[in-house]
Amino acid sequence: MKTILTTLGVSLFVLASCTGQKSKPETDFIQENIENAVAQETIQTDIIEKSGRILNPRTINADGxxxxxxxxxxxxxxxxxNIWYMYKLTGDDKWLPLAQKYTEALDSVKYLTWHHDVGFMIGSxxxxxxxxxxxxxxxxxxxxxxxxxSTRFRPAAGVLQSWDADKGWQARRGWKCPVIIDNMMNLELMFExxxxxxxxxxxxIAVKHADTTMKNHFRDNNSCYHxxxxxxxTGEVRSRQTAQGYADESSWARGQAWALYGYTMCYRYTRDPKYLDMAVKVHDFIFNNPNLPEDLVPYWDYDAPNKPDEPRDASSAACxxxxxxxxxxxxxDKNYKATADKIMGSLGSPAYRAEVGTNGxxxxxHSVGSIPHNAEIDVPLNYADYYFLEGIMRKRDLEAGKKLF
Incomplete structure (x- = not known):
């Protein structure tokens, strides 16, 4: 009897054969990537369901x-x-109980106060x-x-503290109240x-954090510190450094993506033009950067010294x-959608999109977690997939004339 993978693999082969002309319509690109995601996520969820446990895949180990x-x-x-996006992208009710079950396993996160990333965790x-x-x-x-x-808000500094600085590797850095650019992404939960x-x-709190970050995190060229x-x-800035980038004064690629996404999202909720202006400035830094590759999938850090042999970061590109x-x-009128389409075209190509049944x-x-920590280098990451699927849905909605929000 044929497995689900075999059936889906044949379906994808037929789809690819039918749409293999020199120039594919955009609807074919969207549908092909949805079908590919269905195939991969079906395998992934079948493994989890057969285990009898609720497992949460993040990446792959060195042995695959x-x-x-x-x-x-x-x-x-x-x-x-990702499973919620499968439900939304396909309209197939089979994904609904899985999305609910995997989501509700995170219920206790609502009481987590020892780091800032609950916005990522509960928001997605x-x-x-x-x-x-x-x-x-x-x-x-x-x-x-x-x-x-909100318990992590430090009124004197006007920020949500990202990491506790009294334990782990963070304690060795000498920080008192470290704030990372990633924290902009957690503000969506606060607005909601x-x-x-x-x-x-x-x-x-979200507005104050965004304003303080805009004041202190950005260089004159509109790149951001990590x-x-x-x-x-006192609220005084003690230092500006990096944790996951190449150097304190380098431009870590995913940090720039977090900034672009974060300030665009802040404009959605506030309609304050200063946030829109900040998003445009970050965009201009990224896309006028001479170190951005032609396919628009950045190296893990724009200033990493060994280009073109430095690892790329698909997660930054997807975000x-x-x-x-x-x-x-x-x-x-700014052609931002055309740029996004080009990025998605690169990510949806064989250079970055894995064959069905591979890549865990x-x-x-080809994503990067943290090279300075020697962690997750040139591997898949669940958040790269997440923002890719979000991009597919946003692209589809825009092209159907629907509002995103």
Whole structure:
């Protein structure tokens, strides 16, 4: 009897054969990538379901086996989020109970207060469930998570502290109140919590954090630092450094993507033109950078010295493309959608999209977690897949004349 993989593999082969002309229509590109994602995520979820446990795939180990993570890992929300995107992209109800089950396994995250990434974790899981399936029962989780994240707000500095600095490798850096550019992504949860609860506290914290970050995180050329350390008592900037980039003064690729996405999203909720202006400035830094490769998939750091042999980072490219689709709705005359389409075309090509049944059943290859930590170098990452699927959905919606939000 044929396996699901075999059946889907034949389907994909037929689809590729039927659409293998010199120039594929955009609808074919979207459908082909949805079909590919269905194939990979079907294998992935079949493995999990057969285990009898709720497993959360993040990447692959050195031997090619799948690395599963605990619910308090900062990446734990992305795989449930991917399954929500499968439900939304396909309209197939078979994905709904899986998305619900993997999401609801993260329920206790709403009380997590020892790091800032609960926005990623609950935003990509519970918030998508609320948006895509009208899960009203998810609202209290979203609001409680924002309440937990609010405990990390440092009023004197005007920021949400990213990492605790008294344990782990962070303690060895001498920081007091480290804030990383990644934290811009967690503000969406805060904005949504205010919208859902009517409590402006979360909105105000998000705005203050975005403003302080805009003031202190960016260089004159509109690139951003990865880490800014504050004195939590006085608000003074103690240092500007990196943790995952090549050097303190280099431009870590995913950091630039977080900044672009984060300020575009802040404009969505506030309509404050200073955030739109910041997003445009970050865009201009990225796409006027002479070190950006022709296929628009960046090296892991724009200033890494061994180009063209430095690893690429598909996760940065996917996040950037998704952000550009949204940005294109605010500035439709700037060709941002065309740029996003080019990035997605690169990611959807054999250079970055894995063959079905390979790559630990993740969709994209060639991402980078943290080279300075010798972790996740040239591997798949669940958040690369997440922003790629989000990009596919945003592209499809825009081309169908639908509003993104």
């Amino acid at each position: 086996s799948i690395l599963y993570v605990a619910i308090d890992d900062w990446c734990s929300g992305f795989f449930p989020g 899981s519970y918030l998508n469930g609320y948006r895509f399936a009208n899960k009203e029962e998810y609202k209290p989780v979203i609001i409680q998570t924002a309440k937990s994240l 919590a205010s919208r859902l609860s009517g409590d402006s506290t979360y909105y105000n 880490v800014v350390d504050y004195d939590p008592e 950037t493309a998704s952000a550009l689709y949204e940005l294109s709705t605010y500035l439709p 059943n993740f969709i994209l290859m």
